Amino acid sequence: MATVTEPRRATRRAFQTKLLIGGQWRDSVSGKTFGTFNPATEEEIAQVAEGDAADIELAVKAARKAFDSGPWRKTDARDRGRLMNRLADLIEKHLDELAELETLDNGKPISESKNADLPLVIDCFRYYAGWADKIHGQTIPIRGNYFCYTKREPVGVAGQIIPWNFPMLMVAWKWGPALAAGCTVVLKPAEQTPLTALRLGELALEAGYPEGVINIVPGFGETAGAALVGHPGVDKLAFTGEGRTAQIIMRSAADTLKRITFELGGKSPNIVFADADLDAAVDGALLGLYLNQGQCCCAGSRLFVQESVHDKFVDRLAAKVKARRLGDPFDPATEQGPQVDKAQFDKILSYIAKGRDQGAKCVTGGERFGDKGFFIAPTVFTDVKDDMAIAREEIFGPVLSVIKFRDVEEVIERANTTDYGLVAAVWTRDIGKAHAIADRIRAGTVWVNCYDVFDAAAPFGGFKRSGIGRELGEKALDNYTELKTVTVALD
Numbered sequence: 462m463a464t465v466t467e468p469r470r471a472t473r474r475a476f477q478t479k480l481l482i483g484g485q486w487r488d489s490v491s492g493k494t495f496g497t498f499n500p501a502t503e504e505e506i507a508q509v510a511e512g513d514a515a516d517i518e519l520a521v522k523a524a525r526k527a528f529d530s531g532p533w534r535k536t537d538a539r540d541r542g543r544l545m546n547r548l549a550d551l552i553e554k555h556l557d558e559l560a561e562l563e564t565l566d567n568g569k570p571i572s573e574s575k576n577a578d579l580p581l582v583i584d585c586f587r588y589y590a591g592w593a594d595k596i597h598g599q600t601i602p603i604r605g606n607y608f609c610y611t612k613r614e615p616v617g618v619a620g621q622i623i624p625w626n627f628p629m630l631m632v633a634w635k636w637g638p639a640l641a642a643g644c645t646v647v648l649k650p651a652e653q654t655p656l657t658a659l660r661l662g663e664l665a666l667e668a669g670y671p672e673g674v675i676n677i678v679p680g681f682g683e684t685a686g687a688a689l690v691g692h693p694g695v696d697k698l699a700f701t702g703e704g705r706t707a708q709i710i711m712r713s714a715a716d717t718l719k720r721i722t723f724e725l726g727g728k729s730p731n732i733v734f735a736d737a738d739l740d741a742a743v744d745g746a747l748l749g750l751y752l753n754q755g756q757c758c759c760a761g762s763r764l765f766v767q768e769s770v771h772d773k774f775v776d777r778l779a780a781k782v783k784a785r786r787l788g789d790p791f792d793p794a795t796e797q798g799p800q801v802d803k804a805q806f807d808k809i810l811s812y813i814a815k816g817r818d819q820g821a822k823c824v825t826g827g828e829r830f831g832d833k834g835f836f837i838a839p840t841v842f843t844d845v846k847d848d849m850a851i852a853r854e855e856i857f858g859p860v861l862s863v864i865k866f867r868d869v870e871e872v873i874e875r876a877n878t879t880d881y882g883l884v885a886a887v888w889t890r891d892i893g894k895a896h897a898i899a900d901r902i903r904a905g906t907v908w909v910n911c912y913d914v915f916d917a918a919a920p921f922g923g924f925k926r927s928g929i930g931r932e933l934g935e936k937a938l939d940n941y942t943e944l945k946t947v948t949v950a951l952d
């Protein structure tokens with residue numbers, strides 16, 4: 462256990478800052494460390510061991526050993542489920558501490574860490590704990606006197622690279638199906654937010670996961686991440702992050718023909734018809750864009766509002782946006798914290814400048830909030846045209862583009878005019894219209910009269926450039942299993 466100086470109002474305990482490899486906490490081979498920062502104060506929280514190719518080598522070796530010859534292979538499926546439930550129980554027991562650590566490292570409001578992220582994390586582990594002993598094959602009636610059956614075997618060592626926007630939840634989405642299926646994992650958390658993944662590693666050891674089953678190597682994408690992607694000992698690579706990074710990963714993974722799944726970005730349409738419950742739609746628009754400071758791959762960043770209610774809708778929306786409480790993420794009343802780091806902060810401000818330059822009207826926000834920390838005032842642009850940068854590119858911040866539309870056909874076409882296809886939402890009291898939209902929008906998830914409804918049982922992932930494969934639900938087990946067909950001659 463590293464003892465670091467306890468930052469003001471940080472966690473109630475010192476926290477882990479080393480690499481987890483083969484059941485041991487260790488320094489990186491190079492001895493290097495990197496700083497992780499509190500985005501609300503811009504102060505360093507801790508130095509964390511910086512893994513690179515040499516550490517990935519050790520971690521993959523440990524994961525291979527645990528998979529190929531360790532006790533994990535022989536662990537009964539039901540016991541894999543029990544272990545995962547034990548991990549979920551430990552997370553629940555330490556919920557407050559984990560929520561604080563997440564808020565400290567990421568900047569998200571404590572009310573969200575506690576009431577949204579953590580419950581989803583626990584639920585995800587419990588859901589996949591239930592799957593561990595239900596991963597069945599089939600018996601298949603083939604021609605001839607044969608007994609043919611399939612079984613689903615773990616794919617092997619899974620490399621998992623995750624982003625900083627939901628640091629713990631992304632661990633749960635990755636470990637849940639992988640460990641339920643019997644894989645071993647090497648996780649590389651995002652360099653901005655390594656702390657909660659390391660704490661989950663400690664809890665996993667406490668739960669009783671055998672050494673080498675879970676390995677965690679914090680570090681940078683171009684070094685640790687790239688080494689994981691290229692390593693021939695890794696059978697499967699799961700990545701959540703930017704499309705540009707996914708392209709690099711796909712090229713590199715081609716050398717070893719790794720199985721890959723991607724969960725990438727979006728520029729999701731949130732469509733409000735005049736016949737909707739407008740108050741509910743305003744709240745849905747707020748949640749859909751400003752949750753997590755707008756740092757959501759599924760953010761409803763293109764808000765299409767039907768012409769006849771546009772002005773009324775924008776008035777109500779802007780009033781609520783102006784009333785949002787920004788500030789200390791540890792204050793339970795805070796609704797919006799800082800962006801995760803300076804790079805994101807600068808990128809968002811540059812999009813706001815582009816929005817203004819290209820002729821959109823900034824109704825509220827449009828600037829930094831305060832003079833310390835990476836806070837950006839929640840921003841609403843109207844008069845947004847489809848070809849403006851703020852309507853086409855993922856901003857990953859609290860910047861909403863409101864776009865006027867006239868009718869169903871038009872909005873479907875415009876909503877689909879994007880390279881992305883992660884989610885969409887529609888607000889209407891006309892059930893036929895809702896289904897028409899759900900049918901014709903090219904996106905992996907469509908929410909009708911709701912937004913951001915996530916459940917461990919419901920698959921999530923993107924069409925088009927928003928991803929490959931699905932996470933969550935039964936479907937995610939496919940990512941971590943190989944199907945084997947066995948045919949036995951009966952005479």
Ligand code: ADP
Pocket residue numbers: 622623624625649650651652680681682683685686687690701702703704706707709710
């Ligand atoms: P973001 O801009 O949201 O940080 P990235 O795609 O850059 O999105 O990062 C998501 C994750 O991918 C992080 O863990 C990061 O370290 C990792 N990553 C970045 N570049 C690479 C790369 N070339 N190879 C492997 N992983 C990478």
